[in-house]
Amino acid sequence: MSDFKLLLASSSPFRRQVLNKLRIPFECASPDIDETPLPREKPQQYVERLAVEKAQALAEQFNDHWIIGSDQCSVVDGKICGKPHTVEKAQQQLKLSSGKAVHFYTGICLLNAKTGEHQSVTEPFSVHFRELDDEEIKRYIELEMPLKCAGSFMVEGLGINLFEKLEGRDENSLIGLPLIALLQLMRSAGLNPLALAQPDN
Numbered sequence: 001m002s003d004f005k006l007l008l009a010s011s012s013p014f015r016r017q018v019l020n021k022l023r024i025p026f027e028c029a030s031p032d033i034d035e036t037p038l039p040r041e042k043p044q045q046y047v048e049r050l051a052v053e054k055a056q057a058l059a060e061q062f063n064d065h066w067i068i069g070s071d072q073c074s075v076v077d078g079k080i081c082g083k084p085h086t087v088e089k090a091q092q093q094l095k096l097s098s099g100k101a102v103h104f105y106t107g108i109c110l111l112n113a114k115t116g117e118h119q120s121v122t123e124p125f126s127v128h129f130r131e132l133d134d135e136e137i138k139r140y141i142e143l144e145m146p147l148k149c150a151g152s153f154m155v156e157g158l159g160i161n162l163f164e165k166l167e168g169r170d171e172n173s174l175i176g177l178p179l180i181a182l183l184q185l186m187r188s189a190g191l192n193p194l195a196l197a198q199p200d201n
Contacts, residue, residue, distance in 0.1 A: 001097030004196060007065040007113075009054040013148075014156070015023075017071060018177040023197040031057035031069070034138075043080055044122045046088040047071045047107030052120050052144045054168040055111035062113055066191070069109040069120075072176045075152040076102050083148050090141050094162070098132040102151055110185040123178035128152070132162060150176075 008019055011030035019026060031054040037046050055069030074081045077094050084090035104125045111118035146157045153159030155166075155174040163175075170180040186193050 003064075004191075005062075005065040006196075007058060007062045007067045009058050009067055009069045013174060014154075014175045015177045018026050018175050018179060019068070021172075021179065022061070022183075022193060023200060024193065025198060026068075027059050027062075029062065029067075031055075031106035033057050037073075037080070038188050043073050043075050043103075043105045044107075044124075047073055047082070047105045047110070048122045049107070050171075051091065051109040052111075052118060055109045055118060059111060059113040059116070065113050067109075067111040067113055068177075068182065068187075070106060070177050072104060072150050072173075073108040074102050074104050076100060079150060083150055084152045085143075085147055087141055087147070090147055091132070091137055093152040094129075094132060094137045097127075097129045097151070100129055102127045102129065104151065104174060105170075106176060106178050108178055108181050108185065110182065110189060112189065117189075121181050121185065123168075123170065123173045124180045125156075125166070125170070125173045125178075127166055127174070128164040129162055130164050136162075151184060 006026040008026050008028045009031045033053045041200045051069040055067040084093050106108035106123045109118055109120040146152050146154050170178045184194050
């Protein structure tokens with residue numbers, strides 16, 4: 001498929017790093033959508049809807065591409081937690097998560113911009129936090145500054161210090177791009193990810 005073009009509908013450097021693992025050349029663009037949850041919308045529905053909308057938002061501009069949309073949220077005590085953006089909110093999130101299971105939902109969509117057809121799915125993942133004291137929380141945030149990360153941690157970095165166990169089929173979903181689910185969507189759409197992969201130079 002020499003004419004195959006892939007677009008990641010995201011400006012996240014973390015998602016870009018994850019997608020690089022597949023060795024399939026891709027471009028990136030940032031979609032502009034309203035991310036406000038709908039009334040009574042469940043977290044799973046919310047992230048899957050946004051993943052689809054992110055892909056669709058770029059379909060006209062990249063009308064000969066396959067477009068990947070993705071969105072993620074974390075849920076603690078039944079409430080959606082977004083990105084903290086400030087040290088104070090990160091401290092609050094981690095204090096709230098201490099000793100608890102935090103459930104992550106990552107919506108992913110694969111859209112064929114030529115036809116408008118898309119597939120989407122939500123990938124769940126759970127993180128079980130240790131009991132964390134205030135000094136640990138403060139020190140972790142100082143070291144990693146995870147202010148743009150849902151849940152206020154980076155599992156690919158020092159965040160692993162915070163956990164008792166991880167539950168789910170794909171740790172990549174914690175970074176915002178569940179590759180196992182994406183590869184399934186690609187194969188279901190008639191694409192062969194291994195055939196599209198390039199040799200490692």
